[in-house]
Amino acid sequence: MAIITIVGAGMMGSAMSFPARDNHHEVRLAGTPLDREIIGAASANGGHLTMKRQLPDGVRYYQVEELKSALNGCDLVICGVSSFGVEWFADAVLPLLPPVPVLAVTKGLLNNPDGSLLTYPHYFKSRRPDRSFNAIGGPCTSYELADRHQTMVYFCGENPAELLRIKELLATGYYHITASTDVLGVEGCAAMKNAFAVAVSIAIGLAEKLEGENAYMYNPQAALFGQSLREMSRVVRLLGGDPALAAGIPGAGDLFVTIFGGRTRKLGYLLGKGLRYSEAKEELKGITLESVVIITRVANALRVQARENRADLRDFALLLHLDDVINRDAPVAIPWEELR
Amino acid sequence: MAIITIVGAGMMGSAMSFPARDNHHEVRLAGTPLDREIIGAASANGGHLTMKRQLPDGVRYYQVEELKSALNGCDLVICGVSSFGVEWFADAVLPLLPPVPVLAVTKGLLNNPDGSLLTYPHYFKSRRPDRSFNAIGGPCTSYELADRHQTMVYFCGENPAELLRIKELLATGYYHITASTDVLGVEGCAAMKNAFAVAVSIAIGLAEKLEGENAYMYNPQAALFGQSLREMSRVVRLLGGDPALAAGIPGAGDLFVTIFGGRTRKLGYLLGKGLRYSEAKEELKGITLESVVIITRVANALRVQARENRADLRDFALLLHLDDVINRDAPVAIPWEELR
Numbered sequence: 001m002a003i004i005t006i007v008g009a010g011m012m013g014s015a016m017s018f019p020a021r022d023n024h025h026e027v028r029l030a031g032t033p034l035d036r037e038i039i040g041a042a043s044a045n046g047g048h049l050t051m052k053r054q055l056p057d058g059v060r061y062y063q064v065e066e067l068k069s070a071l072n073g074c075d076l077v078i079c080g081v082s083s084f085g086v087e088w089f090a091d092a093v094l095p096l097l098p099p100v101p102v103l104a105v106t107k108g109l110l111n112n113p114d115g116s117l118l119t120y121p122h123y124f125k126s127r128r129p130d131r132s133f134n135a136i137g138g139p140c141t142s143y144e145l146a147d148r149h150q151t152m153v154y155f156c157g158e159n160p161a162e163l164l165r166i167k168e169l170l171a172t173g174y175y176h177i178t179a180s181t182d183v184l185g186v187e188g189c190a191a192m193k194n195a196f197a198v199a200v201s202i203a204i205g206l207a208e209k210l211e212g213e214n215a216y217m218y219n220p221q222a223a224l225f226g227q228s229l230r231e232m233s234r235v236v237r238l239l240g241g242d243p244a245l246a247a248g249i250p251g252a253g254d255l256f257v258t259i260f261g262g263r264t265r266k267l268g269y270l271l272g273k274g275l276r277y278s279e280a281k282e283e284l285k286g287i288t289l290e291s292v293v294i295i296t297r298v299a300n301a302l303r304v305q306a307r308e309n310r311a312d313l314r315d316f317a318l319l320l321h322l323d324d325v326i327n328r329d330a331p332v333a334i335p336w337e338e339l340r
Numbered sequence: 341m342a343i344i345t346i347v348g349a350g351m352m353g354s355a356m357s358f359p360a361r362d363n364h365h366e367v368r369l370a371g372t373p374l375d376r377e378i379i380g381a382a383s384a385n386g387g388h389l390t391m392k393r394q395l396p397d398g399v400r401y402y403q404v405e406e407l408k409s410a411l412n413g414c415d416l417v418i419c420g421v422s423s424f425g426v427e428w429f430a431d432a433v434l435p436l437l438p439p440v441p442v443l444a445v446t447k448g449l450l451n452n453p454d455g456s457l458l459t460y461p462h463y464f465k466s467r468r469p470d471r472s473f474n475a476i477g478g479p480c481t482s483y484e485l486a487d488r489h490q491t492m493v494y495f496c497g498e499n500p501a502e503l504l505r506i507k508e509l510l511a512t513g514y515y516h517i518t519a520s521t522d523v524l525g526v527e528g529c530a531a532m533k534n535a536f537a538v539a540v541s542i543a544i545g546l547a548e549k550l551e552g553e554n555a556y557m558y559n560p561q562a563a564l565f566g567q568s569l570r571e572m573s574r575v576v577r578l579l580g581g582d583p584a585l586a587a588g589i590p591g592a593g594d595l596f597v598t599i600f601g602g603r604t605r606k607l608g609y610l611l612g613k614g615l616r617y618s619e620a621k622e623e624l625k626g627i628t629l630e631s632v633v634i635i636t637r638v639a640n641a642l643r644v645q646a647r648e649n650r651a652d653l654r655d656f657a658l659l660l661h662l663d664d665v666i667n668r669d670a671p672v673a674i675p676w677e678e679l680r
Contacts, residue, residue: 138563138566139558139559139562139563139566140559141558141559143556144556144557144558144559145559147557149557149559149560150559150560150563150674150676151559151560151563152559152563152566152567152676152679176563176676176677176679178680216483216484216601217484217487217489218479218481218484218596218597218600218601219479219480219481219484219485219489219490219491219492219597220489220490220491221596221597222479222593222594222596222597223478223479223490223491223492223516223589223593225592225593225596226478226479226492226588226589226590226591226592226593226594226596227492227588227589227593229587229588229592230587230588230589232587233584233587243584243587244573244583244584244587246587247569247570247572247573247583247584247586247587247591247592248566248567248569248570249563249566249567249570250566251566251587252565252566252569252587252592253562253563253565253566253567254562254566256558256561256562256565256566256596257558257559257561257562260558261556261558334490336490336492336516337516339492339516340518
């Protein structure tokens with residue numbers, strides 16, 4: 001039995017309490033400043049406000065002021081914040097970290113000042129070089145982890161022995177973990193699937209626009225799914241990761257699960273139906289999605305790399321069209337003939 | 341304008357008349373012995389009996405007895421038969437071939453006598469070494485090609501200049517063609533997607549069995565989708581093709597489109613719901629599916645290769661489970677812990 005502290009009580013962070021508790025660990029779920037209500041409600045009745053699931057029995061809840069006690073004596077810290085909470089995590093949590101590994105559910109990439117891309121484990125490491133940062137990739141929705149559906153994920157990190165220890169803490173009969181030292185590959189896929197889920201979802205909206213609901217129209221979705229993985233594998237290669245991960249659990253698997261629900265699907269769907277991004281954003285109540293951020297950052301990075309002759313922009317025609325749609329409010333017009 | 345003769349008036353062969361006619365070619369659609377009714381009806385009123393679509397104006401129809409006139413003076417032969425028609429095509433059509441290239445829609449692989457795998461273009465070449473055989477891979481359902489949905493496919497063949505000529509004949513504003521000389525890669529993906537579509541569809545049936553219709557259960561599907569591409573890329577590598585095609589249009593794209601409809605999906609669905617293969621086959625009216633044949637052939641080939649230390653069977657745990665389900669009537673029990 002170990003003590004596992006999850007920092008961030010959003011859906012994905014909180015869902016990690018299921019495999020952790022099923023393995024009989026002490027689980028401490030600590031909220032960010034944005035999680036006050038979630039932690040309050042869960043302390044009172046064990047229910048998670050946004051996930052709408054009962055959390056496992058025995059989880060201990062901590063408000064953000066109690067972060068220090070939540071971290072005290074733990075064996076593993078799970079960083080449960082989304083990419084929008086990364087700065088908070090770096091500022092508020094990293095200084096308090098005990099000498100134990102961190103495992104992050106956060107998906108995304110940052111831009112370095114020179115325009116190149118940076119993974120969150122590498123960013124955290126730059127802020128706290130004396131600690132070890134690992135991350136999770138692969139297709140896993142929080143709802144389904146909470147419902148103990150069969151799930152395959154990747155844990156990535158630089159230290160194989162440590163990865164295996166973390167894997168042992170969290171592997172269950174439904175949560176199947178592959179350990180990988182290819183942080184750039186796994187994190188590249190995890191980030192890019194959000195970008196490309198917009199592309200595939202555009203085809204879903206487009207089908208409905210052209211042929212009505214329940215249209216039988218999968219060729220375009222399939223084409224964009226395949227093209228997405230092609231471009232994803234090229235981004236991963238540029239990052240320095242193994243592009244073969246795109247044809248596997250972290251790439252294809254995660255892209256697959258992402259197009260079946262959630263706000264990224266909704267965004268792509270609305271764009272496919274013919275809305276400009278400015279209009280779709282209004283329907284999504286002005287919320288900026290992770291998918292939008294990653295499209296923007298990667299398109300920027302590609303342009304920088306292209307100027308230095310390290311990337312050929314023609315290899316990323318789909319992604320760059322998404323960037324035009326998002327950042328220049330261009331109408332959707334899939335550049336079929338330019339996809340290669 | 342060219343003369344294009346399609347031999348085989350099943351749905352996929354017939355659907356090729358759409359891009360061909362849209363490019364103003366003379367199109368001759370010739371039936372196999374099994375297509376007598378289809379050709380008869382289409383000659384009478386232009387409708388396709390099984391595809392339930394009007395074929396394009398101007399297509400000329402030929403019964404099997406008129407094959408010679410159908411082939412006379414043509415510039416391209418499209419082999420439109422399914423894998424079950426390959427022997428007929430080899431025996432009845434290859435001897436009559438004019439000196440023009442062949443483009444096959446047929447998907448599948450054969451076993452060589454030594455247990456290794458053989459693509460259809462290579463098989464045809466062995467039967468008619470003085471002709472050139474090309475093939476189509478990628479996600480394209482016949483219905484959607486007939487409805488002129490945006491579609492991306494690969495044309496593969498050994499002669500790049502010839503491939504480009506064929507591409508020019510058939511490329512349209514909705515039918516987007518990538519030319520590739522990697523016949524083993526494209527054909528390997530095209531064949532394997534039928535096998536792995538069973539695996540992903542099992543997860544669809546399993547979800548319904550466990551949680552009822554409209555269950556939100558995508559983690560297992562996504563895991564099996566990702567694992568399928570992993571194993572597909574390994575099969576392609578063993579064949580001698582480029583495994584990267586699995587993360588693209590011919591692999592991921594084609595697998596994606598295949599799980600949204602058709603009898604292979606139905607088979608996987610029934611297996612996932614708990615039926616043994618013997619029972620599912622009864623529900624499918626005893627029809628042997630291409631997916632079943634390819635699972636059997638590739639599993640056999642892998643066992644031969646493993647005996648010769650050229651393959652590690654642990655890399656194909658999902659495919660070999662499908663083989664147990666199909667050929668030993670084993671119950672579905674996804675070997676989650678063995679997938680790697």
